[in-house]
Amino acid sequence: MKYNEAKDKFIQTWGTLGSSWGISRTMAQVHALLLISPESLCTEEVMEELKISRGNCNMTIRDLMDWGLVYKELKAGERREFFRAEKDIWKVAKQIIKERRKREIEPVLGVLEELKQVEGNKTDKKHKALVDAVTNIESVVEKADFALEKAIKLDENALIGTLFKLFK
Amino acid sequence: MKYNEAKDKFIQTWGTLGSSWGISRTMAQVHALLLISPESLCTEEVMEELKISRGNCNMTIRDLMDWGLVYKELKAGERREFFRAEKDIWKVAKQIIKERRKREIEPVLGVLEELKQVEGNKTDKKHKALVDAVTNIESVVEKADFALEKAIKLDENALIGTLFKLFK
DNA sequence: AATATCTTTCAAATAATTTTGAAAGTTCAA
DNA sequence: TTGAACTTTCAAAATTATTTGAAAGATATT
Incomplete structure (x- = not known):
């Protein structure tokens, strides 16, 4: 080429x-x-x-x-x-993750917290389904957010090394 | 509400x-x-x-x-x-990662491999800058791809636990 | 303070994406 | 085989997102 x-x-x-x-x-x-x-x-x-x-x-x-x-x-x-x-691509990736956590994850966590306060009765199936969904999503989003926060504090090889060990 | x-x-x-x-x-x-x-x-x-x-x-x-x-x-x-x-949100997240790896990462890795074959002279600054960029990107993308592949094989709590230990 | 050079803004134009809805396709029961 | 019930397709329309370019805003120079 x-x-x-x-x-x-x-x-x-x-x-x-x-x-x-x-x-x-x-x-x-x-x-x-x-x-x-x-x-x-x-x-x-x-x-x-x-x-x-x-x-x-x-x-x-x-x-x-x-x-x-x-x-x-x-x-x-x-x-x-x-x-x-910026030519260090790992830095670029970390920077993008950092910005996206701030711009896209944090606002969502706020809304989810609000949504958990929905009025209603636990015996109402629809109400329960909504609260369950919000609770589960919040739990996964919080964990993903945490994982990303930690991942960008690590050296790229340390991250890979750790994951690698888990599967050796 | x-x-x-x-x-x-x-x-x-x-x-x-x-x-x-x-x-x-x-x-x-x-x-x-x-x-x-x-x-x-x-x-x-x-x-x-x-x-x-x-x-x-x-x-x-x-x-x-x-x-x-x-x-x-x-x-x-x-x-x-x-x-x-699917109401298990961790499963949903894993599924999305799996699909996006297939649809969006794999094709890019193919192109990057091709691009490394660019004709030219190592002493040409422009040529070197291109090869360096491609090589660095490929390295990070491969590592990210690997990390995601492993992450979706883990239980969500195992992933968090592992990262947590790294920072205790 | 007038001018030249460069940067920023933003309404309008263009392009890309998403959505619609009607027609064609499928499946099944009578 | 006919037709009712439902699903799929896709060209055109509507909507969204991006891009343009000219005018306004800076800033330095003479």
């Missing part, structure tokens, strides 16, 4: 993976481009490479910085901003 | 959680409705409760069955099909 073909396919693939695991497709594509750029790039260069508009490019890069996946870099004597990606 | 309000909020919340963690919003809503139904429901009942069309309802239920989250139930003397949800 030629370099240019591989590059396009890489941006495409990382875009797909990202969009199915928590960051938007364009965010993942910009991140992919920066990942394979030896030097940091400016907005103009990202626009040009990915054929996206200035507005889109700007917003996407801001989002990536909010997620902690891209850093701003100022070059001496340069007016415009340059950007480089 | 009144039962009906809690029910709607539950369907809404499970819909949101589902759609951000791998199944579509409507799939998650139908699943939510079935989760809190003491008896299995027929297509007509699901359509009525969620105000969705017959076509959508049918396709969504098929998808849920494909994912292993909903089962068909035949009632004696009844022509139409009834559906009930």
